[in-house]
Every structure is written in C-alpha cells, then in structure tokens.
Amino acid sequence: MNPLLRRLRAELFATRADAALSLVLISLISLAAIGCLRWVLTQAQWAVVKVNSTLFAVGRYPVEQQWRLWLLTALLVAASGATWGLIRAHPRPDRTGVLWPRNDRLAVGLLSLIALALPWALDLNLAIAGRWWGLTVLLVFCRWLAGRYGARLSPAGQRLAALVWPVLYLVGMVLISGGLGLVTVSPSEWGGLMLTLLASSFAILLCFPIGVLLALGRRSDLPLLRWGSVLYIEFIRGAPLITLLFLGQNILGFLLPGGLAPERVWRAAWVLTFFAAAYLAEAVRSGLAAVPRGQLEAARSLGLSYPKALQHVVLPQALRVALPAIVGQFISLLQDTTLLSLIGLLELLGTARTVMANPAFLGRNGEVYLTLAVLFWGCCAALGLGSRALERRLDPHAVPSAT
Amino acid sequence: MAPVPPADPTPSPLSAAKLPAPKPPWWRDRRVVPWVVQAVVGLLVLLLIAFLLGNLIRNLTAAGLLLSWRWLQQPAGFDISESVIPFNAQLPYWRALAAGLVNTIRAVLVGLVGATLLGTLVGMASFSHNGLLRRLARVYVEVVRNIPLLLQLVFWYFVVFLTLPNGLAAIQLPGVVLAKSGLYIAGFGEGLRWMGPTLVNGVWQAPVRLSVEFGALLTGLIVYSGAFIAEVVRGGIAAVPKGQWEAASSLGLSWFATLRRIVLPQSLRVIVPGLNTQYISLAKNSSLAVAVGYTDLYSVAETTLNQTGRAVEVILVLLAAYLTLDLLISALMNGLNRLVQIRER
Helix, strand or coil: CCHHHHHHHHHHCCCHHHHHHHHHHHHHHHHHHHHHHHHHHHHCCCHHHHHCHHHHHHCCCCHHHHHHHHHHHHHHHHHHHHHHHHHHHCCCCCCCCCCCCHHHHHHHHHHHHHHHHHHHHHCCCHHHHHHHHHHHHHHHHHHHHHHHHHHHCCHHHHHHHHCHHHHHHHHHHHHHHCECCECCCCHHHCCHHHHHHHHHHHHHHHHHHHHHHHHHHHCCCCHHHHHHHHHHHHHHHHCCHHHHHHHHHHHHHHHCCCCCCCCHHHHHHHHHHHHHHHHHHHHHHHHHHHCCHHHHHHHHHCCCCHHHHHHHHHHHHHHHHHHHHHHHHHHHHHHHHHHHHHHCCCEHHHHHHHHHHCHHHCCCHHHHHHHHHHHHHHHHHHHHHHHHHHHHHHCCCCCCCCC | CCCCCCCCCCCCHHHHHHCCCCCCCHHHCCCCHHHHHHHHHHHHHHHHHHHHHHHHHHHHHHHCCCCCCHHHHCECCCCCCCCCCCCCCCCEHHHHHHHHHHHHHHHHHHHHHHHHHHHHHHHHHCCCCCHHHHHHHHHHHHHHHCCCHHHHHHHHHHHHHHHCCCHHHCEEECCEEEECCEEEECEECHHHCEECCEEECCEEECCEEECHHHHHHHHHHHHHHHHHHHHHHHHHHHCCCHHHHHHHHHCCCCHHHHHHHHHHHHHHHHHHHHHHHHHHHHHHHHHHHHHHCCCCHHHHHHHHHHHHCCHHHHHHHHHHHHHHHHHHHHHHHHHHHHHHCCCCC
16 A cells, blocks of 8 residues: 555544544534635735735834835845854754755745745835845845855854844844934834834843843842842742733833933833843743753862853853743743733734724724734744754754754 | 952962961952842842832822822722623722722633633643644644734634624524624523523523623633643643553553543643643733723723823732732642642652
C-alpha cells in the first residue's frame, strides 16, 4: 500500500470509533472552511481595509513627513538583511555553514510573495507598491552581501556591527519624533501599526534590564533588596494591566511636579515597561534557579568579582534557559499593546475603532478585526519561530545538522 | 568596580605568608558591604517615594481632591444595565462599586469553570489516537494564543453576538436560544417547573437570561484561557511516565479509562500549580469586559472616576479588589495543591 495512505489509515481510521470521529471532524471542518471562504470572497467588503491602509500603518502621521518613516523602514530592512546574512556567515555548531539553508530560501520566497501580493490586495498605487518591492530587493541584497562577505569581518568588526541596532533605534526615534533639524511630529499624531511596534519595542528594550535586576534582587541574600523586589513583582503581577494604564493616565500627573508628566503615549509606554519588567523578572528567575550554585562559587573562587561572575558565568546560562519564557513574555507584551486603545490611544485596535466609527464603514467589523487578527498572529508566530531558532543556535549541545 | 588595592610592599612571598592577613579596607569587607549597598538602595527608594508622595499631596491639595472617602455615600447617578444585587441610580457609589465587583466575580466564576472544562478536553485531545483531533487541538491552541485577547473579545461581541438575529430567526438549540436581545437558557421557572425558552409576542422569555455582553465576555475569556489551560494540561499529562499508559492498557483499560483513572490523577500534581497562574490571569483579564460593554468592577470604577474625579481613591479600590481576588484564588489553589500532592508514607 502507498505509505501516505497507510499513515492516513493509521492516524484517522485505525478503529471504527476513530473513523466515525474523523468523518464528523472532516465534515465540520469543511463546512466551516466553505462558510469562511464564501464570506471572505463574496460577502466581505474589503474596501474598509484598502482605503484606510495608510491609517492602519502609521495613523495620522503628517503626509509630507512620511518620507522619514520610509527612510527608517529602509534602514531597518537593510540592517535586518545584513544581520541575517552575518548570522549565516558565522556558523555555530547547529549549522554546517550552508549560506542558503532551506529555511532561508523558504523565508525569502514567502517575503517576495507577500511583497508582490500585498500591494495588489490593498490596491496600492504604483509609487507605493514600487517602494515595497524596492525594500524587498534591498533586504535580499543585504542578506546576500553580508552572507557572501560577512565571514571576512574581524571579531572587532562584528562587535561594531552589533552596535548598529542601538544606534538605529536612536536614529529611528529622531526620525519619528523629529528634532535635530527635522520638523517635530507630536506623539498624539502617531498611530496604527507604527505606534504598536514603537510601544512594544520600547517596552521590550527597557523592561529587559529592569527585569534582570529585579530577578537578581529577588534571589539576593540581602533582605532589603529581596523584599523590595518581591513586593514590586507581586504588586504588579496582582493588578490587571488596564488598571495600571489607568493609573498612569490619571495619577502620574499628580505624582510629578507640574508639567513634568510625559505625553500620554509615553506614559503608557512607561507603564507597559514597568508592567512587563515584573513578568520578565519571574521568567529570568526561573532561569537563574536552573543554574547550579556551584557555577557562581566556582567563578568566585577563580577570583571573579560578584558582578563579573554574574555577567560572564551565571547570566549567560540563566538567560539561555529562560529564553523561551522571555520571548513568551515579549509576545504577550506585543499583544498587550492593544490595551492602549482602551485609554484612548490610536494604536492598531484604536485606529480600527475610529475607522469603524466612520459612517461609511459602519458594520464592517468582521473585515477589520480579521485583518488585525492575521497581522497579530503573523507577528507573534514569527517571534515564536525566531525564539526557537535562537534556542537551537545557542544550545551548546546542538548536534550539527545538515540542511 | 572598586580597584584592586595595591599589594603591601612585602619583600618576598615567603615572609608575607607568615604575616597575619592584612585587614581589608572597609569597601571590601564582606560584613560591611552588603549593609552599605542596602542602605544606599533603601535611601534612594525612600527619597523617591518621599518625592512622589510630596508631589501627590501638594497637587491633590491644589486640586481640592485630598484623600477622603465621604463621596462613597453620595448617590451614583448612573445605572448599571445588569446587576445581580439590586441597584439603581439613587443608590450611593459604594453600592455601584459593589455591584460591579459582584459582576466581576460572576464572570470570573463562570469563566473558570468553562475554561477548565474546555482546556481539559483540548489537553486530553492532544493525546488522542486520532491524528486529526490531535492536530485540531494544536491548531486551536496556536491560533488563540497568538491573537490578543482584547481583539478576540471585540470580535466575539461586534462580529458574532451583535449580529445574532432576533425573534423567530434566532438560533434555537435544545434548551438554549441565542438572540441579539440576549441568551435565553432553560431552567426552573415559577413553581420549580422546568421551562425552556419560549417566544411570547415576538420576545423570547426564559428562566435564565444573559445579556449578549456577558455572553461575549464569557466566550472570549473561556476560549482564550482554555487554550492556555490546554497547554498546562498537556504538559501535565506529558509528565506522566509512558510506562503508566502501557501498564494500564496491558491491564485492558481503554484509552479514556486510562486517562481518567491512571494518568489524569497523577498529572494533577503538575497541572494544579500551572492552573493557579492561569486562573489568576483569567481573573485579571476579566477587567477587559469594559471593551464589550459589560459593567464589571473596572467599568464602574472608570465611570465613577469620570464623575467624581477621585482618581487616587478609585485606583486604590480597584487595586485592592483585584489583589484580594488574586490572593483568594491563590489560597484556594494552594489548598487544592496540598490535596493532590503525593503523600509519602
């Protein structure tokens, strides 16, 4: 018998009860799929997404200043491509040094497909579609360039290349908010996907050091540090995020001297940061607990000071163990940014609400929410995949695999 | 980092070994340093708190909002669309907050039961012999976990529940009718008689009526938490050694009997601590009810704040209520955990 058929039979029709269950499930799934497809293709009116695609992307960012966002996207794309290529050019134990493993070819294919199909699906005009195509080409080109010549980079050069990201983050902040000769765009004009990504990346970057410090504090022998960290972590974890955001919007103004309280967007971003730090601390703590005590003792007896021992011996091991939990926290942080819409900020979900308040698009909830769901699902699933790839790469016991 | 102090000018290592160990300077003394570190951190935190509190008191005094609880006795002036305890707009604010709290507890309790049932079923399904069922469980978990809860809630409310038909066209299932005007469930009516939903003059009537807001919130919470609980259950079942399955089936137990009598009781040890976390996050997530128009504690508190301007007091009430709820769930689950742990003889 055909092996595929045999497997199908073993998995779906092994016993009579299994066969009945499979048939019921298959019919239910096909009914649901047909219903969904019919709705998507015939009943749904996708104009609401097509017309408002700019709004969903960047909110009410002034049109004449949007070139800055394009420039930032191009820089980010170039840096991502270069980083990707450099990672492949410097194989770790898990790779045999293949420059274009199968996953990468798949990823490039998928990205090109999206770049080709999306402008068509969104009815973008040729100028904007062309920019997206250009960005895709730039990504693949940087990936190729860094993969081809990245191996020649000296270790010092590699360290310098890693510095590109923090610099790029600062450049991005300037490009988005203005200053240094650029026209200022106030945070109240930021919105859409840009605000979602900005708030989540800000919180992810800043919650990490705070979370690690809190985790170390919670495991410290010093009672004041330990109890302080425990109090903070448990307080934050006991309160729903929405009440903390509410606190940030309504009380921060009272807590700081007049006029010092930051803009609403930044208040929310800071609340997100301090919220995520408490959860991250717990993730890091689980990693610290997995490092045997002897590691610290051995490092100390070799003459390393306590901070040096943490930095070079304990934390690298702990963070590697905690990596899945940490990325899980980042994923839920990205999802939590939707709560900003409840305090009146126009991130993706908030933008969706304003769009649907427009009488022209009344009742088009399904289309908009489905689009957002696909977008969020894609981002979160990509983060999860990235985390698993990173885990394999950092695993010291990884068996070299031929791909 | 403190620099390494210069070595004592000793002529040779041999003579140095005979000398008593030099007393380390105070910044390297292990009896002193921890206390110095703590004192510095404590002082900084105290200064920060004093700074913030000072500002708070100064600003609140300037705004005439200094901490006071007398406003709780004033009539609320707003109505709560659905409330378990009787409430109307003439009743004071504290009654409104209490009604909101009861609504929150109602949603959390029903949500906990529903999510546990769904999660356990899906977690069990991921160990089924049927490949399709197994993959379906996987797909459910992966789809639900990667979409924000708030998005799911507004989806259920605006796309599913608010588009339900009314009257005769409503979706009629045995004992349950889903209509835009509410969810009607069979129950004991007048005189303890079992009654199903009936259509009276184009309006559905039944012993139990839930609003669509409550329905959307519950569906969203159960579907979302169910996926996380399914993962906890799956992890718990996977932690039971494979030999237990094999031993049970060689004794002639069926798949379901093995799971129910042998595997699940043992996996509870792993599952219960994980459930604790999920239950607490369900309780906290119930505060998103405000997005679907269900008047829970948070929603009442928001209205109260908008009317009275009493930001600090309202936030204190909110935080205290949710912390208490979390502690209650934690205490119950810890008790349950003690019950299911293996007792060593």
